[in-house]
Amino acid sequence: MSKATVAEDVYAAIEESARLAGTPCSRETVWPVLSAYEKALPQAGIVLSVSTVEHPPADLDYTITVPSGTVDPYAVAVANGFVTDTDHPAGTLLADIQARVPVTEHLIDCGVVSGFSKIYAHFPFDLLGLSQLADIPSMPPALADNTDLFARHHLTDVAMIGIDYQRKTVNLYFAHLPEEFRTAQNILELHRELGLPEPSGKMLEFAQKSFRVYVTLGWDSSRIERICYAPSPVRGWDPSHLPVPVEPEVEKFVNGSRRTYAGPPIVIAAVKWTADGQYLNLGPYCRLSPLMRKLLQQLTGQPV
Template identity: 25%
Template sequence: MEWQKEIENLYNNLVSKMPQSVQPIIGPLLHETCEKKCHERKGDTVTERDFVIALFEVTPPAVQPTMIEDLTSLGVDYNKWMVYVKAGFQHEMDLNQTLEDLKKIADFAGVECDEEAIWEVFNAYKDFFTGSSISIRTTSKPVEKRDVSIRYVELMMQHDPDPYITATKEGLIEKNGHPLHKMFYEIYDKFEMMGHGVDLDVSKGLTKIWSFMAPCPVDRIYTMETIPDSVKTLKDYFSRHGLNEFVLFALDFYHKTVNIYFLVRDPSKVKPEKYETLLKEVGFEPASREIMEKCTKATTLYYTFNWETNKVERVCFGVLCPEGAEGVPVHFHPIMKEFVEKAPFATDKRTFIYAITFSPEGHFYKIESDYNGTMIEILKMGAQGGLEL
């Protein structure tokens, strides 16, 4: 598709003003969406209208003030096109149906559902559980230790108030003086926030609040007052293995842990030996070669820490399966096969995420549905700015 020359220059100028960490994420998406907007109005050339509409529809609200400054400095009167910008959530979910689907998964996973606890969280974050990207997950842990959880991720609609205020106001988490409570706002102070997510355990209620950010140097974590000492002990380890930028904190208020997430840009370049070394150096035993080869397909890599020890609690490799069930190694554990065959979806597109998690006790599996069909898209988009391992 053709572009007006001045709009092509505008695109290049604006993308060049973005932080380098987000250029590979937003740049290609913006280009694609500009042409999509042109096609929607049956045009044959991308114009300023297409550019401005696309820009506001693909850019998270958290970074829009800076974007507006850049548009103004480039002489763009963006306001005249704002009426055409589609603002709102992506989905319109029926929470009653979502609950029924959760109960079905919990039933074959052998997990008890606390409907009252589920509704407390659903109602507190109703707009997000009905409108955001949703996934549902269980694990291969023994049934007595197994859980089923549902989580949303939202980068395009702001939380007002923030999810922590909502959680404490609604009594979903207790203010108990744990560093996690101060950590939520220290993250706000030190990092460029992109959005949030909330994780709901069907037996326990709210467990995690996720804080997403643009890819950020991991060195900035070490200056945090609330970070566990166990994170600081891995400073040389992270540097040595190229784990120098992260994208997400997951604050687990139930288990009193924090996850730090990295994204891998091109998993095909990773060798099993790389991840075997990562595991051995934190005292974990790698699995069989077949399992380690599956780990190399991971787009997400995260570490779990607590405040009680100086050691890593878990390391997890998350693999996206946009191709559907055929990408899931269902022979690894019966629950993976059962989940792939029986898990209900809110979309005709049955896609999955599975994870291999290592701890001092060994390894186990997680299996997750891209319940309404857009969670994998978010992770793939983020991985464009991921690490080269």
């Protein structure tokens, strides 16, 4: 299958999923991204997701993996006007990360309404510790300011870093979480220290199942702007197991979105806290990259 045909198939899947979710989708917004990264698409993994806080969802996010050696994700983003090359530290952070760790794959994050937003560096087999991260010159100072807090709450090893070029923020994805992290007491104390609303009931139970946790940092403040908890993806899903109700159009989107693998959908859910409250992101895997298949098989213990 030609790269152009793969791009058309991916666009059709995104457009159809947005329609199921009740979210407007414009080819003028989505196609330039798919065209720019079409060299990466044949081997790319793709995850679609929506927020359950809005009814219907105002945007549908699509995350595309960019296998190493296909394209330079930042150079492509700048060349196509998705990102403005700048002297802000956000403009050099990806290169600084690449110089310190072998990146297994990159990812790009976009919305069908909001457009291009993030690039991720994913290094699940070569985790970076807090001191290594704090030494990166372009990293937000908020990381160094909160190193002791992270360590106290058993957040020490980072497997992925996301750079939001629209908001000028960074996401740190902590992996290999010990059981000490997952205790209710630890999570509640962490939220108190962050000044964020405390989880309770099903939300707390959901957070305790996390296989990865990410925090959002900016360059202008030491404050942790957001924390997100993500349990392992599941093959098939039961909306009643989620900590918040799922609207019918979101259930239709998760069950009905196209996928290029056999069997029930593989679904990822993540609950996020900000100073304004909490919300859930939910969505199916559309296409699986070779690395996605390997990691999902390790997580689920089942062939993918």
